Amino acid sequence: MKLDSKIPSGPVQQKWDKHRFETKLVNPANKRKYEILVVGTGLAGSSAAAALAELGYHVKVFCIQDSPRRAHSIAAQGGINAAKNYPNDGDSIYRLFYDTVKGGDFRAREANVYRLAQVANNIIDQCVAQGVPFAREYGGTLANRSFGGAQVSRTFYARGQTGQQLLLGAYSSLMRQVGKGSVKMFPRREMLELVVVDGAARGIVCRNLVTGDVESYSGHAVLLCTGGYGQVFYLSTNAIASNCSAAWRAHKHGALFANPCYTQIHPTCIPVSGDYQSKLTLMSESLRNDGRVWVPKKKGDSRSPDTIPEEERDYFLERKYPSFGNLVPRDVASRNAKQMIDEGRGVGDTGLSVYLDFGDAIKRLGESVVREKYGNLFDMYHHITDENPYKVPMRIYPAVHYTMGGLWVDYNLMTTIPGLFCLGEANFSDHGANRLGASALMQGLADGYFIIPYTLGGYLASSKLPKIDLGHAQFKAMETAVAKRAQELLSIKGKRTPGDFHRALGHIMWDKVGMARNKKGLEEALREIPKLREEFWKDVNVTGAGRELNQTLERAGRVADFLELGELMARDALHREESCGGHLREEHQTPDGEAKRDDANFAYVAAWEHKGDDAAHALHKEPLAFEEVHLTQRSYA
């Protein structure tokens, strides 16, 4: 298989314009003859469905929750980037592009990133027009802040609920189309199969989560907007229902899966308190502006933090990175915390956390100033942990937060299956090996509002797509496959719950495919995951029946797919003999512990092809060329 990224020729600034001009258009009168299936209603899915329906396409939209408004984009806190340069501080499209390529540690496509930076401004305008209540200055203009160490203030925000407000904006546009009848909404549906006819994606098979019925839907194209796969780690900041199943089904039908090992770990999460825990809660990394990260110098020091004298504390980030200190990037802060904990210097009941101490900040600024800046975060922390961070240091621990990998797509956001597009976090595209703060929201909405309306039209206008009905053999085959798989899960009647297996997989993934990986651990993971998968199919217990609301069955199906994806992640991490962004191989570090890239051998996208359940994945490489942003080594020392 030859991977063709379809990146237009010409200077990076002109590629998107040129491509839009060269892309064929669908005659307005013909648009209503096309039926588009959109799976997922996060920022990417809602915005795509609304934009396509506005153009006149018939759109069917599916989501697993009870309402499209619940998708996990809603939980994004920080903000959304755009190069408006309202603050007059030197920002430009080129600078946003440059920062994003560099932030992605040179593992993203320049052309995609440039386009993202180009349309970012339109996103802000669109969202404002929808009534998204962005923060405003006293004069009434839009407010900006600097985020995640950026040197310019380019982040737009709506309090700490930017994701919620952007999603509700997209949702309102989607619901407007539902009201007009141009979108038909199917909530509480889980896509479990892709239907490929004559080599093109032509439909999906879903399980109706209320009745358990297996339902088929046909269309001229399928858009997967199903989010990331961070839940493979069991504990993450993702939602309970976030899963990889739709993307994984597509992968098994021939869509390549790119860079699965690129995961982002966020350093400032509230630590795990017990094995019953279902979720990790993120706190804004702005906390590191005033909080100091430390652990005791002595191993296993169980004294309460206020009795540990200053000289027995190790402010390890300040010690190792004197110029950046506590403000080193996410991956560096996360890895160092893990290292301290691995050395036995972790704190708290479980030993799985490090201190984030505001004692000095409170002394320097006064409690009222600290309260003003971080009050809501302190309250949230207090509420969850029952510890008062004004009195005792906060405890933090890194958590899986975002997955940069995903289905491989070309410049048109189309996967290797014609007619199957993939948008938002579910694709691999724009973030390379590490995503910068406030750029996930930007990418989801860019894909949905401003890219897919053009590129989908190009596909439809240049393809012959004969009408097919739901009686087609391929639909029947996929319906049978879905029903059979459910029946199989229900009939095992073993001893362990799907949750037991999910936790067990999470442990392997976190320990061996987590924020610092090495050959030995990855090889162990590659032995342990298939073994666990085998046990799963022998010993899982799924109660109830298929034709009813059955949350155990839903969970089991998702865990089964995670058990396959986890293995591919380990394989990808093992093959990538370098460190880059969120992927750190302990064997490949600079002397001061930085990720050491190997551009000569690994400046490519690793796209994996499924060759059958019993065969090994095949690797395809899409080389990455850096014509605009010159390859440099990150350094924070």
Next chain:
Amino acid sequence: MGWLFRTLNSSIGKKVQMALSGLLLCGFLVTHLAGNLFLYGGREMFNHYAKALEENPLLPAAEIGLLLLFLLHIATALRVTYGNKRARPVAYAKTACAGGKTIGSATMVFSGLLLLAFLIVHVKTFRFAPDRSDLYAMVMAAFQNKLYAGFYVAAMAALGLHLSHGFWSGFQTLGADHPKYTPWIKRLGLAFAAAVAFGFASIPIWASLR
């Protein structure tokens, strides 16, 4: 006129009718109470006031208007209550107050029904009394009956309860809300409820103790 029909039949439209009729009835309560207070001035003063009132040519119109206000308030209340009951077909096994409800708000239907019963008895006793030659004597005689006086006082307590929610609620429904003055409307409502209830109830207590 379709818009008017739609508006009056809508959820907020019904509430607006409740609020307007209720607040106008509050106005009536003020004038009624002011009149009643003439009883404290003795037979001559009260009968003089009553005569002036009854000889006012506008009185029949005012009475009809009042009747219509009451009917509107009661009929709308019943419609709204029916809709509310219908909206929750299965009751909770356990309910708790989260801090919004008050005794006044939770008992509006019951205090309202008690007031309706009182109103019928009250109108029959005083407005349609067989002998209306000496109204002062008629009132004082009625309040000598301890049972009647007790019923009157209980109804006024219900009125106080009804107003404790109804007064503020009327303003809220009409959209009169602002952080600057809403707290004062709430306080005024409670003061009004207490003053009206106490003002009316004081007379039978005073009369029966004489």
Next chain:
Amino acid sequence: MTEKAKRNYTLKVWRQKDAHDAGRMAEYRAEGISPDASFLEMLDIVNEQLVRKGEDPIAFDSDCREGICGMCSCVIDGRAHGPGAATATCQLHMRAFEDGATIVVEPFRARAFPPVKDLVVDRSAFDRIIASGGFVSVNVGSAPDGNTHLVPHPVAEKAMDAAACIGCGACVAACPNASAMLFVAAKISQLSLLPQGQPERAARALNMLKRMEDEDFGNCSNHGECEAVCPKEIKLSNIARTNREFIRASVCSDE
């Protein structure tokens, strides 16, 4: 530091097989629960035990588990989202319940929220209300520059206060009348405060309120229980504003 003492509870949970089943309360034991576990994690533990025993676990909705998606519900001990101010059920921790307590767990109850299974109800009425007018009609591509319309800081803040609604439906569950006024008012308020919402202001108020009535929600009688249970502390003043919007739209507009 020592591990916190585990606690035991008796749960009385509403079980209902499907929409047609009459439903009943069932009793379960929740044992060895950490006070730091969330309420939903406690239910997870009970469910894992039920699955191990081969019994049907308790169905309940939840997703983000950080109080923002609005998927979780439940009336716990007579309160929507349980005890504690400004929290969704997923943010409720077991330390809020004394060791040995009996906890009553019921679904949100309203005609407009028909039951699905156990603690799961159908809140799609909210989506239909939004579809009837909870938007600004602006197609992708036709937006002017974001700074074209200035929005004074306090107005933007007020709009954000209203926009914070997570659409969980606790307001309906808590309202003695099962009214959806707080939910509807939050959206009408947000968009009527902002300049972008002005062109459709009157039609939006009339259409959304009409849809609300057609969905069989009750009427608002200003109890304020909605405001008291709202996880996002949406204010009752939004309802007053919506009343004004309705009166204005009915009497003064051409709609």
